Amino acid sequence: xxxxxxxxxxxxxxxxxxxxxxxxxxxxxxxxxxxxxxxxxxxxxxxxxxxxxxxxxxxxxxxxxxxxxxxxxxxxxxxxxxxxxxxxxxxxxxxxxxxxxxxxxxxxxxxxxxxxxxxxxxxxxxxxxxxxxxxxxxxxxxxxxxxxxxxxxxxxxxxxxxxxxxxxxxxxxxxxxxxxxxxxxxxxxxxxxxxxxxxxxxxxxxxxxxxxxxxxxxxxxxxxxxxxxxxxxxxxxxxxxxxxxxxxxxxxxxxxxxxxxxxxxxxxxxxxxxxxxxxxxxxxxxxxxxxxxxxxxxxxxxxxxxxxxxxxxxxxxxxxxxxxxxxxxxxxxxxxxxxxxxxxxxxxxxxxxxxxxxxxxxxxxxxxxxxxxxxxxxxxxxxxxxxxxxxxxxxxxxxxxxxxxxxxxxxx
Amino acid sequence: xxxxxxxxxxxxxxxxxxxxxxxxxxxxxxxxxxxxxxxxxxxxxxxxxxxxxxxxxxxxxxxxxxxxxxxxxxxxxxxxxxxxxxxxxxxxxxxxxxxxxxxxxxxxxxxxxxxxxxxxxxxxxxxxxxxxxxxxxxxxxxxxxxxxxxxxxxxxxxxxxxxxxxxxxxxxxxxxxxxxxxxxxxxxxxxxxxxxxxxx
Numbered sequence: 001x002x003x004x005x006x007x008x009x010x011x012x013x014x015x016x017x018x019x020x021x022x023x024x025x026x027x028x029x030x031x032x033x034x035x036x037x038x039x040x041x042x043x044x045x046x047x048x049x050x051x052x053x054x055x056x057x058x059x060x061x062x063x064x065x066x067x068x069x070x071x072x073x074x075x076x077x078x079x080x081x082x083x084x085x086x087x088x089x090x091x092x093x094x095x096x097x098x099x100x101x102x103x104x105x106x107x108x109x110x111x112x113x114x115x116x117x118x119x120x121x122x123x124x125x126x127x128x129x130x131x132x133x134x135x136x137x138x139x140x141x142x143x144x145x146x147x148x149x150x151x152x153x154x155x156x157x158x159x160x161x162x163x164x165x166x167x168x169x170x171x172x173x174x175x176x177x178x179x180x181x182x183x184x185x186x187x188x189x190x191x192x193x194x195x196x197x198x199x200x201x202x203x204x205x206x207x208x209x210x211x212x213x214x215x216x217x218x219x220x221x222x223x224x225x226x227x228x229x230x231x232x233x234x235x236x237x238x239x240x241x242x243x244x245x246x247x248x249x250x251x252x253x254x255x256x257x258x259x260x261x262x263x264x265x266x267x268x269x270x271x272x273x274x275x276x277x278x279x280x281x282x283x284x285x286x287x288x289x290x291x292x293x294x295x296x297x298x299x300x301x302x303x304x305x306x307x308x309x310x311x312x313x314x315x316x317x318x319x320x321x322x323x324x325x326x327x328x329x330x331x332x333x334x335x336x337x338x339x340x341x342x343x344x345x346x347x348x349x350x351x352x353x354x355x356x357x358x359x360x361x362x363x364x365x366x367x368x369x370x371x372x373x374x375x376x377x378x379x380x381x382x383x384x385x386x387x388x389x390x391x392x393x394x395x396x397x398x399x400x401x402x403x404x405x406x407x408x409x410x411x412x
Numbered sequence: 413x414x415x416x417x418x419x420x421x422x423x424x425x426x427x428x429x430x431x432x433x434x435x436x437x438x439x440x441x442x443x444x445x446x447x448x449x450x451x452x453x454x455x456x457x458x459x460x461x462x463x464x465x466x467x468x469x470x471x472x473x474x475x476x477x478x479x480x481x482x483x484x485x486x487x488x489x490x491x492x493x494x495x496x497x498x499x500x501x502x503x504x505x506x507x508x509x510x511x512x513x514x515x516x517x518x519x520x521x522x523x524x525x526x527x528x529x530x531x532x533x534x535x536x537x538x539x540x541x542x543x544x545x546x547x548x549x550x551x552x553x554x555x556x557x558x559x560x561x562x563x564x565x566x567x568x569x570x571x572x573x574x575x576x577x578x579x580x581x582x583x584x585x586x587x588x589x590x591x592x593x594x595x596x597x598x599x600x601x602x603x604x605x606x607x608x609x610x611x612x
Contacts, residue, residue, distance in 0.1 A: 054589050060519070060545045060569060061584070086594050101595065134594070158602050186595060204541075204596050207576050244499075287570075305588075330573070332588060344454030360588045404589045 026165065048111055049073055049367060050096050051385070052089040052407030053400070063087040065096060065405065067115040071367065071385070071397050071408075084165045088186045089407040092139035092160055095120075096411065099186070104131030106147065109162050111411065121163035128168060129154045135184030138197040140222055149201060150174050150218055150227070151183045173225040174201065174218070181206055184218055185240050190251060190295065192282040195223040198251065202239030204258050208265040208329075212237035212386045213272055215253050219284030232286040235276045236263070242280070244363075246310040246371050246388060253278040253286070254306035255294065264302065264325045275303030294318075297347050304337055307361050308371065314342045315352070315393065319359065341393070352393060358384070361394075365408040372397070374405025415439045422464050436462065516548040518564065521594070522601040529603060540599015542572040544581075574599070 013052040049068045054061050055077045066080035069241030083089075086101035096109040104126040107119045125131050125147065133151035134147070136352040139160060147156045153173030157166045174182055175274070191197050198219040205211040215235040220227045238256025245252065259274045275295030277286035294303050300318040319335045326332055339356060340349040354363070364385065366372065371388040385398035387403045398405070413419075413435040422428040423436045440462065517528035520536070521543040532550070537557035546552050546564035555561045556572075562568060562581045569584040571593050587593055 056567060057565070058547065060547065061589075134595075181596060181598075183595075204593075206541075206574065209576070328580050329575060329578075330582045333582050363587050376589055378586075406589055 004007075048094075048115070048412035049408065049409070049410050050089075050091055050111065050117075051080075051405075052083075052364075052399075053077070053383075053403050054406050055403035060085055061403070063089070065089060065109070065117060065407075067097070067111045067117055067258055069115070073398065073399055075385075075400050077403075088134075088136075089405075090137050090139070091409045091411050093142060093147070094411050095160070097109040097137065097160065099134065099137070101131070101134065101186075104134075106137070106158075106163075108160065113249050114260070123156075123158055123163055123165060125133070125156065128156055128165065133183060134186065136186055136199060138188040138189040138191055138199075138220075138222075140191060146197065146219070146220070146222065148184055148189070148197075148218070150201075152198070155220065155225075155227070167225075169225055171220075171225075171228075175216075175229055182237075188240070188242055190242065194282045196221055196282065196284060198242070198280065198284050200253070201229070201237065202238065202241055202256060202258070203237050204239060205262045207266050208262050211259060211262040211266065211271070213268075215241075215278055215286065216282050217253070217280055217286075223269060228284070232278055234272055234280055234286075234291050236272050236274045239275065243306045243309050246308060248311075250309075251280040251282075252306070252309055253280055255303040257302075257304045257333070260302040260304060260319075261329065264330055264332065264395075266340070271388065275300065275318075278307065292342075294342060294346060297342055298340060298349055302335075304335070305360070305362070307339075310388075312344045314344060315361075316340055316349075355393065358386075358394075361386070364405050367408055368411050372405075372408045376390065376404040415458075417458060420458055424462060516550075518552050518554065519545040519547055520601055520603065521545075521597055524596050524600055527601065527603055535604040536580055536601055536602075538572065538574070538579075538599060538601040540574055541596045542599065542601055543594055544570045544572055546570075571596070 013032040021408045047069060049071065051066050051068060053064050053075055055064055062085050063083040064077045064080035066075060068156050082200040083098055084100055084102060088099040088101070090097045090099070096108065096111070098107050100107065105122050105124050107122040109117050110120045111117050129149045130152045131149070131355065133149040135148045135150055135218055138148070142161050143159050145158055145160045148170070149155070149328055151174050153171050155169040155171055157169065158164065159166055182201065182203045184201055189197055189199050191388060197219070201216040201218055203212055213233070213236055215232040216237055217230050218227060219230055235253065236259050239258040241254050241256050241348070242252070243252045254277060255275045258358060263271060263274050273293055273295060275293065277292045277294055279290040281287055294306070298316065298318050300322055301321045301323045302319045304317040304319060307317060319341050320338055321337060326334070337356070339352045342349045358375035359379070361373050361375045364372050364374045373386045373388065373394065375383055375386065382399055382401055383404045385395050385408060386394035387397045389395040414430065416434060418426060419432050420510045421434060423433060428436065440459065453579065474520065517530050518534065520527045520529065522538065532554070535555045535557065544554065544564065547566055548565055549566045551566060552564045553561060555566065556579045558579065560579055562570070571582045571584065573580055584593065
């Protein structure tokens with residue numbers, strides 16, 4: 001037997017050697033391919049962006065998060081991480097943080113050099129608070145951040161590095177009681193250099209006769225751990241209602257379509273305007289010297305939204321005067337809108353018909369000092385990430401089908 | 413020892429002496445230029461014939477042995493593995509077809525969670541603010557208890573609201589994603605439908 005094997009080896013040694021070499025070559029090729037950089041996933045660490053989208057899928061509209069070396073021309077959910085159907089996306093330092101409204105969980109993610117996004121840690125809020133009243137996060141430092149649940153009078157302080165809860169603060173609840181339709185917004189909080197977090201308060205009225213008739217902001221001093229609510233009776237309480245001046249970071253209290261609709265169906269005739277613009281100071285107080293009634297300047301039926309403010313220029317989405325209010329309040333949101341740039345110095349405006357194709361436009365983040373916006377409801381079904389551009393107002397950076405842009409930020 | 417056809421014949425027939433066998437194997441392994449009196453081409457032919465025979469003997473013997481030693485029990489693990497694979501396939505198919513059925517549902521989300529309705533039309537009584545998603549690829553409809561009837565486009569999400577006691581429906585594509593309307597969901601819903609699945 002030994003002799004036979006010896007003979008067999010003599011016969012096949014040449015072939016065995018050849019096959020061994022071939023196997024080593026194929027193995028080397030395979031390992032190289034596994035580690036080789038592709039267009040979207042490069043093996044270096046110079047700069048990294050995260051982009052969040054909400055995409056139509058057979059299971060409904062789902063949130064996705066992707067990591068990119070540079071702003072891509074297209075975003076495709078196939079290359080992104082599926083987050084879920086009720087999420088809010090944030091980032092601080094080098095990490096994305098995702099709020100999941102269904103599980104009441106805040107997850108911290110890591111993006112590795114191959115741009116793979118992985119959840120590394122989480123905080124479960126269900127046992128701490130009534131998670132339905134969640135109203136945004138505010139990051140102060142690598143060790144200090146806050147999650148707001150103001151409708152229930154709770155603020156949870158946590159360490160974003162270790163993802164451990166460090167304090168549960170009981171504060172004065174929102175003055176409008178515990179009604180869930182009055183709350184701070186899921187997406188917006190503004191940390192000022194005054195040790196203050198400003199949170200816009202908004203409402204989705206459940207009675208057209210009783211919508212709140214003042215503007216309101218939650219002001220949290222994170223040094224003193226105190227909250228106060230500032231009000232201004234020159235405007236009504238909208239929803240989702242801050243806009244930032246691109247040039248200097250000044251904050252403005254802006255109109256909301258929800259409250260504009262309420263005003264169209266309200267029996268109350270002397271309520272304050274919904275289509276104005278107020279300025280909010282860094283300490284959370286309203287600037288008593290500033291108020292512009294955009295509805296009057298544009299001679300509009302209603303102001304739907306202020307998309308951005310850049311110095312004296314304000315990009316406004318509005319409904320033209322003469323629009324017939326539908327009997328069914330549900331049909332109100334089918335309004336035909338126009339966009340115009342209002343000059344706050346001259347109190348004049350210039351319509352922007354080229355932007356009407358985008359449908360609703362809203363801010364989604366900032367990258368390298370450039371403001372980004374996205375759109376939803378365009379007739380051709382496309383959505384974009386639009387970069388604010390002085391020459392043409394918006395420059396398309398990303399175009400995709402069947403969804404909407406939600407978030408963009410640089411994390412490295 | 414000089415290798416000649418007679419020695420090779422004996423080697424192939426396994427009748428060669430130990431010395432002859434050794435000499436043949438050394439000769440086979442010798443790649444130096446041949447110095448035999450036998451013509452080179454004839455020598456190569458002889459060598460090839462011996463190799464062929466050796467090859468034939470070894471492979472033939474092994475093949476026969478392999479086939480001969482197989483028992484029925486050897487196939488048991490293979491049969492079990494194939495059976496298991498088939499079973500897993502069947503289960504997966506069942507689950508997929510179930511998902512397919514539920515993917516045709518209308519999904520209504522209230523404060524109590526999700527309810528999936530497989531009927532193309534259903535009646536419901538509700539309070540507060542609901543999310544309604546037509547997960548199917550066909551047009552479906554819902555009817556509120558006060559007689560208001562709404563058509564649901566395939567794949568579209570809607571919000572059913574109650575303001576001042578009256579219901580209305582808002583198509584999500586008319587809203588901004590930043591509004592995050594699902595956070596307004598509150599209240600309860602009662603469904604009057606033939607086929608419903610509660611996912612609370």
